[in-house]
Amino acid sequence: PVRVLGPNCIGIYNAYTNFDTVFLPADRAGRPPPGPLALISQSGAVAAAIMDWAARRRLGLGFLANYGNKADVTEVELLEAFAADHRVKVITVYVEGFKYPGEARRFLETARKIVPKKPIVAYKAGRGGAAQRAVKSHTAAMAGAYEMYRGLFQQAGVIEASSVREMFDMAKALATQPTPRGRRVLVVSDSGGMGIQAVDALEALGLEVPEVPESIARELKRELLPFAAVSNPIDVTGSATDEHYKIVLDALLPTAFFDMALIVTLMQVPGLTKNLAKYVIDSRGYGKPIAVVNFGGSELVQRFEEELEDQGIPVYPTPDRAAKALWALYKYGEVKRRL
The missing domain is CATH 3.40.50.261 (Succinyl-CoA synthetase domains)
Structure with a gap:
């Protein structure tokens, strides 16, 4: 018929x-x-x-x-x-x-x-x-x-x-993104204010933002800028370079302490370049979900966002939207375990 x-x-x-x-x-x-x-x-x-x-x-x-x-x-x-x-x-x-x-x-x-x-x-x-x-x-x-x-x-x-x-x-x-094993989120930001907003949004959704273990925090203190915050959210500060993000992601994403990452990359910061996209894309190799917050309107911001999205990294303009996306990944993992 x-x-x-x-x-x-x-x-x-x-x-x-x-x-x-x-x-x-x-x-x-x-x-x-x-x-x-x-x-x-x-x-x-x-x-x-x-x-x-x-x-x-x-x-x-x-x-x-x-x-x-x-x-x-x-x-x-x-x-x-x-x-x-x-x-x-x-x-x-x-x-x-x-x-x-x-x-x-x-x-x-x-x-x-x-x-x-x-x-x-x-x-x-x-x-x-x-x-x-x-x-x-x-x-x-x-x-x-x-x-x-x-x-x-x-x-x-x-x-x-x-x-x-x-x-x-x-x-x-x-x-x-892959399905996360749990609800613990690593937050990395070059803006203290955006990092705090991200933590608020994640916790409101029932996700956890656990502290970085003391031994790794000490190591990060040595490698990041002296005034960087290393507890989670990790604030690499407005003086950050691309390499500072790489240091944090390589030190923490492979560990069992975090299930996913919310990465804030405000490209208005002078030390960041388009090469930061490569470091974020490479960190997919750790097999954990990633959501990026990239806010602004310059050509650099747009090109950076396009490169990440073309390589399968979701980008959002605000922390609450990235947090909701990570929540959906966690929720789907729960649903699969239940059904």
């Missing part, structure tokens, strides 16, 4: 084959490059906006499926299709609500089967009363009590985002 996607949708975009039913011109809705992310979206306009946003950021959104009012094909079939495709590393889902009897149960059962092999990140729109009225008139879905969806995601092992931006912040890390 012929299956039907929609109605009230823009259909499918496949960056690998250029199969494209999106009827909007590329100057309005850019086409993202092939990559490890897939998007399942109930809303067509949201899907088109995400496509355009991803294309401008060179974010590898290899597949997009907008299913609209789901007269036939639903989220479940799309989840199964992307689960079976080896090119998809993370499935993202923008959902407004279920509308048919048994749909929530089928979503739960399907997601539970997929999640041990491949992460699913979802953003549920229509949480409050006024938003739920809008959902009903938009895609004819029943938004339902948000608590029900939240419980459904938790049971299924789906990682829930609080916005579209957060969904892709987390998906980018999940697609490129």
Whole structure:
């Protein structure tokens, strides 16, 4: 039988084959490059906006499926299709609500089967009363009590985002980084203020920022600047060079004391060069997840960010967004152990 996607949708975009039913011109809705992310979206306009946003950021959104009012094909079939495709590393889902009897149960059962092999990140729109009225008139879905969806995601092992931006912040890390063994984070920064913000954000999410063991701290004191802070967060200070980051990462990432790293690289500091990217990329060899915070607008900042992202290191403009990405990696590890 012929299956039907929609109605009230823009259909499918496949960056690998250029199969494209999106009827909007590329100057309005850019086409993202092939990559490890897939998007399942109930809303067509949201899907088109995400496509355009991803294309401008060179974010590898290899597949997009907008299913609209789901007269036939639903989220479940799309989840199964992307689960079976080896090119998809993370499935993202923008959902407004279920509308048919048994749909929530089928979503739960399907997601539970997929999640041990491949992460699913979802953003549920229509949480409050006024938003739920809008959902009903938009895609004819029943938004339902948000608590029900939240419980459904938790049971299924789906990682829930609080916005579209957060969904892709987390998906980018999940697609490129290994799963951490625990929740202990090393924070390295050339800005004391950014380091403190990072620690606040990590601890608010239930992640740990343990002190550096005394023996290693003494060694770092000898090799870093005399006024550097070596306790965690490690503040290599505004007088840092590329080599100071390398010293810290080589001394601490291979140890059993830390499970992942949040690295703040404010490139406005005069001693840093584009070669710092190589040291950060090399530290992937220790097999632990890394998220980088790089904030600013200069050409140096942009080139540095592009080099890291091209080599599979996720970069974020603020510490809270990098912290949430590391939390998603930790959360997915917990989910895999549970399911």
